[in-house]
Amino acid sequence: MAHPDSFHCLRPLQVGGHTYTHxxxxxxxxxxxDSSRLPFSLRVLLENLLRNEDGHSIVADDCRALLAWLPKRHSSQEIQFRPAxxxxxxxxxxxxxxxxxxxRDAMAAAGGDPLAINPLSPVDLVxxxxxxxxxxxxxxxxxxxxxxxxxxxHERYAFLRWGQQAFANFRVVPPGTGxxxxxxxxxxxxxxxSQADGERTWAYPxxxxxxxxxxxxxxxLGVLGWGVGGIEAEAVMLGQPLSMLIPEVVGMRLVGRLGEGVTATDLVLTVTERLRRHGVVGKFVEFCGPGLDHxxxxxxxxxxxxxPEYGATCGFFPVDGQTLDYLRLTGRDPQRLALIEAYCRAQGLWxxxxxPEPLFSEVLELDLSAIRPSLAGPKxxxxxxxxxDIRTQFDNLLVLEGRQAELQQDFAVAGSEQRLRHGDVVIAAITSxxxxxxxxxxxAAGLLAKKAVERGLTRRPWVKSSLAPGSxxxxxxxxxxxxxxYLDRLGFNLVGYGCTTCIGNSGxxxxxxxxxxxxxxxxVSAVLSGNRNFEGRVHPQVKANWLASPPLVVAFALAGTTRIDLNREPLGHGRDGQPVYLRDIWPSDAEVAQAVRAVEEGMFRREYARVFEGDAAWQGITSGAGATYPWQPNSTYIRRPPFFAGIERPEPPxxxxxxxxxLALFGDSITTDHISPAGNIKASSPAGLYLQSLGVAPEDFNSYGARRGNHEVMIRGTFxxxxxxxxxLGGAEGGQTLHQPSGERLSIFEAAQRYQAAGVPLLVVAGKEYGTGSSRDWAAKGTRLLGVRAVxxxxxxxxxxxNLVGMGVLPLQFLPGQNRRSLALDGSERLSIRGLTGDLAPRQQLIVELHRTDGGEERFAVTCRIDTRIEAEYFRAGGILRHVLRQLLAR
Incomplete structure (x- = not known):
């Protein structure tokens, strides 16, 4: 690593007979x-800037800006982060x-070397x-x-097998691992x-x-990392830094300890509620306080x-003794453990x-002893x-849906003696x-299952139950x-090692x-131990989805309904005919602690010994070889995308x-699931009709998530x-819109196609928290391919x-006090956006001209949410990947 070392900070570090440079x-x-009072997470960023200083993308003033953060605890300084x-x-x-x-194809077509397209940073795909x-x-x-x-x-996996041999620094963890x-x-x-570089071996976070x-x-683990869109991740892989503003850091101070019978899930649902209400979007959260000791x-x-659920960029924990205990349990190398402790102590990262606690932008305090058993939902x-309170909450949902008259009704299930009611649990998933x-x-879930079986309880027959561990x-x-x-006897048999119900793969x-x-x-309801319960995500037929701890998932499978107060009403009746309450079978903390002693280091060493090999089925998959991929014209999974067309020509101004x-007018909390769903493909949807036109039967549709290598499916699945x-459309459900000026009701895809044929640019207008949820690049890619110029x-x-900026789509934000309602937008208007032809400065104001059907005209200002200088470069280039490819071609 070339290193200017403006601050004369390169030093040796001796650990176990090895010498490292840091x-x-x-x-x-x-x-x-003095950086000792910076939050730990910002100290990691500071080290990253010091080590990657190159006099170009990272200069000495960037390092100074991190120290200048301390007096005000916020900054508008842009920095370039280079993840490892x-x-x-x-x-x-x-x-x-x-x-x-x-x-690689575009590089070859433009006369360049396709092998120049190769990950420069190590990549692991699981x-x-x-x-x-x-x-x-x-x-x-x-x-x-x-x-x-x-x-x-099979086709997707063969493609990944090709990628495994085609790209350097790229490892694949096969299916069925975790x-x-x-x-x-x-x-x-x-x-x-640790990384060898000539005569030096560097140590760094x-x-x-x-x-x-x-x-x-x-x-x-004290490892600083967060989710980005695939677009940004590809740029990082190709050597681009991640442009960001120095964040505010909210200290979440924990005191006390969790009470008897309270789980980590109850804690996280409480923290999520509190931090989302407080507002931490775009900020780091760093946990601190004496509660960390417990x-x-x-x-x-x-x-x-x-x-992501509480809205923060990350929720960071500094390295301490608990970290080392976990690393030791999971079988990490002793020399690595010695390096971690020595390095973190030397760097003030321990x-x-x-x-003294770090200085934060603001501090919130939470008493762990006040946490109570909870769920989250239904949306x-x-x-x-x-x-x-879950029964009351569900009944309120029925009132909102206008179904309160049916509260006491039950409905016969054909061919059985079962009867279903509103609120019945049809999915109970311990998901990964x-x-x-x-x-x-x-x-705790296993112990609760054991006690339930011993009392003679069984899972209700209408509940689809599953256990999908992450490891x-x-x-x-x-x-x-x-x-x-015992879990098996209640129907919680192993169904796979991977993300199932939480991503919509509930089957x-x-x-x-x-x-x-x-x-x-x-x-009806689903109860799952995951982190996402957005509308339409878990299962298309399940409108009420509740996040809960694994033992509560088992409990609701026994009860069979969410219209129940488990503190007062029985789960069912045991084999002796007596009612069995949740408190009767809930394991004590001491019982859980005793069971956890079964977890041993050898388990981790054994399971991860051949983590990249896969089973015989994986090893038996054949794939093409070579630097460029042999695209198959009849493929329904893998298609060459259109993003790099014309890359050999100059980008138009x-x-x-x-x-x-x-194109569409939306309310608040439109998630990336709404914009680009990952789950079920409806047979009558544009994507479903497209697949059927290619001879794919509905039972073989798989999911939108699995079809993300085919842009033709994904553009049809957008919105x-x-x-x-x-x-x-008055708030009607489903991905449809009114085409203007015809007033014809069409799918959003069909309307977009018609607008594009007529050369009409498109906007999407929405309320607060647009794009919450997963880091889903197709939510931006699909938006771009529909012809949407701005959101x-x-x-x-x-x-x-x-992600929108990364695809060349302009994110615009209403000024405070203004929104679609204050402007009385109904979707019939035409809008023009002024100010894009000059130099685009981060967060500058642009002017929108509004033309109504009655001839009325208005002008209003909006904030351009291109937040950094490098983002402006990406936008000008038509997106981050086009920018990177042009740079590589220029070399």
């Missing part, structure tokens, strides 16, 4: 100022590799989002689902990296970005995982009780509901992302603790149950947007969520705003 923060203090590595999951990773393959719960509550469920997964996704966040936590993360928003789970690493991981993860990294809540180690320790058989409901729901338009039509509401909203979620 950028010493203490040494830099002499010329830079990139993490991908397959739903977001496949389109990323497709883009790289297409860039195949974890493709297994579906087709078979459940059966001993062969895992084997059956894996076999279906391999058949269903979820990317847990594999990262248990194996991939180094905490402190492990940092990363990931194409899944829950990459933040790794912050539990918070094990697994609980920290649960909190860090859900940073937390100890009694040391948003921040809507916490106390366990005893948030909680299965936590042995405490998994053991194979979970099966090892549940078996050793003697709890697997079909039994036919009779599905028909009963459809015929009577029942509002930016122009104002003239006479744009409003196609069955629960999205376009205010141009005008009251506020944006961080990742989606950046």
């Amino acid at each position: 950028c010493s923060l203490a040494a830099a203090n002499a010329r830079l100022g 590595r990139v993490l991908m999951q397959d739903l977001t990773g496949v389109p990323g590799v497709v883009d790289l393959a297409a860039m 195949i974890d989002h493709s297994v579906m719960v087709d078979r459940f509550a059966a001993p062969d469920a895992f084997a059956a689902n894996v076999a279906i997964e391999m058949r269903r996704n 979820i990317c966040h847990q594999v990262n936590l248990e194996y991939l993360a180094q905490v402190v990296c 492990d940092t990363l970005v990931g194409t899944d928003s829950h990459t933040t789970m790794i912050n539990a 918070l094990p690493l697994a609980d920290r991981a649960t909190l860090a995982n859900m940073a 937390r100890e009780t009694g040391q 948003r993860p921040q809507d916490r509901v106390a366990l005893e 992302c948030t909680n299965t990294s936590n042995p405490g809540v998994l053991m 194979r180690v979970v099966s090892d320790y549940l078996a050793k603790a003697g709890l697997s058989s 079909p409901l039994p036919t009779a149950i599905a028909e009963c729901i459809n015929v009577h338009e029942l509002i 930016a122009t104002d947007i003239e006479g744009a039509r409003i 196609a969520n069955i629960r999205i509401r376009n205010e141009m 005008l909203a009251e506020s944006f979620e961080r990742i989606h705003r950046a």
Whole structure:
């Protein structure tokens, strides 16, 4: 690494007979100022700037700006962050590799070297989002689902096998291993990296970005990382820094300890509610305070995982003794452990009780002893509901839906003696992302199942139950603790190792149950241990989705309904005919702690010994070889995308947007699931009709997530969520709009095609929190391919705003006090946006000219949410990937 070392901070570090070179923060203090009271997360950023200073993208003043943050605890300074590595999951990773393959083609077509398109930063792609719960509550469920997964996704997996040999610095973790966040936590993360460079071996903090928003789970280990769109991740892979503003850092001060019977899930739902209400979008959250002494690493991981739900860029925990204990348990190398402790202590990155706490932009305090058992739902993860209030909350939902007259009705399920009511639980899923990294809540679920079986309780027959751990180690320790058989007897058989219900891979409901729901338009529930419960995400037939701890998932499977107060009403009756209450079978903390002792280091070493090899089915997949991909014209999964067409010609200059039509008019909290769904493809939707035209039967549609390598499917799926509401249609559900000026009702895809044929630019107008949810690059890619030039909203979620810029779509924000309602927009208007032809400064104001159908005209100002100088360059280039490709061609 070439290094100007403006602050004379390069120092040796001796650890266990090895000598490392590091950028010493203490040494830099002499010329830079005292960094010891910076939040730990900003100290990691400071080291990153010091080590990557090159006199061009990172200069000495960038380092000074981080110290200048301290007096005001905020900054408007733009910096360039260079993460050490990139993490991908397959739903977001496949389109990323497709883009790289297409860039190689474009490079070759323009006369360049296709091998110049190659990851410069290490990339790990974990195949974890493709297994579906087709078979459940059966001993062969895992084997059956894996076999279906391999058949269903053979073409995608062959493509990834090609990528594995075609690209350097690119590793693939095969299916059936675990979820990317847990594999990262248990194996991939180094905490402190070491890299040989000539005669030096550098030591530096492990940092990363990931194409899944829950990459933040790794912050539990003191590894700074967060989710970005696949577009940004590809740019980082190709050597581009990540442009960002120095963030505000909110200190979340924890005191006390969790009470008896209260789980980490209850804690995280409370934190999510509080931080989302407080407002931390675009900010770092850093946990501090004496409560950390009593918070094990697994609980920290649960909190860090859900940073996107509380809106923060990340939820960071500094390295301390708990970190080392976890790394030792998970089988990390002793030399690595010695390096981590020595490095973090030398750098002031080690937390100890009694040391002065960092200075934060603001501090919120939470008493852990005040946390109570909770769920969240029925539509948003921040809507916490106390366990005893869920019946009332569900009944309120029926009132809102105008169904209160049916509260006491039940409906016959054809061909059985079962009867369904509103609020019945039809899906109970211990699903991978948030909680299965936590042995405490998994053991609690197993112990509750054991006590339930011993009392004679059974799962209600209308409940589809599943267990999808994030790691194979979970099966090892549940078996050793003697709890697997009890979960199996309640229908929580292993269905796969990966993201299932939480991403919408919940699979079909039994036919009779599905028909009963459809015929009577029942509002039924899912209870899952994941982190997302947005509308239409978990299952298209389930309108009420509740996040809960794994033991509560089991409890609701026994009760069979969410219209119940589990503190007062029985779960059911035991074999002795007596009522059994939740309190009768809820395990004590001591019982859980005893069970957790079954977790051993050897389990992790054994399961991760051959993590990149895969089983015989994976190894048997054949793929093409060579630098460029042999695209198949008849493929329905992998198609060359159109993003790099004309790259050999100069980019045309930016122009104002003239006479744009409003493609859709949305309210608040439009999620990336609304914009680009990941789950079920409806047969009558534009994407479904397209696949059928190619001879794909509906039962073989797979999911939108699995089809992300085919832009023809994804553009048709943009704004196609069955629960999205376009205010141009009075808020009716479904991805439709009114074409203007004809007034014809069309799918959003059909309307966009008609506008594009007529050369009419398009806008999307929305309310607050536009783009919340997953780091889904197709939410921006699809928007661009529909012909949308700009999105005008009251506020944006961080990742989606950046993704829009990364695809050359202009994010615009209403000024305070102004919105679609104050302007009386109904979708019939035409809008022009002025100010795009000159130099575009970050967050400058632009003028919108509004032309109404009655001839009225208005002008109003909006804020251009291009936030940094480099983002302006990306926008001018037509997007970040086109910018990078042009740079590579110029070389």
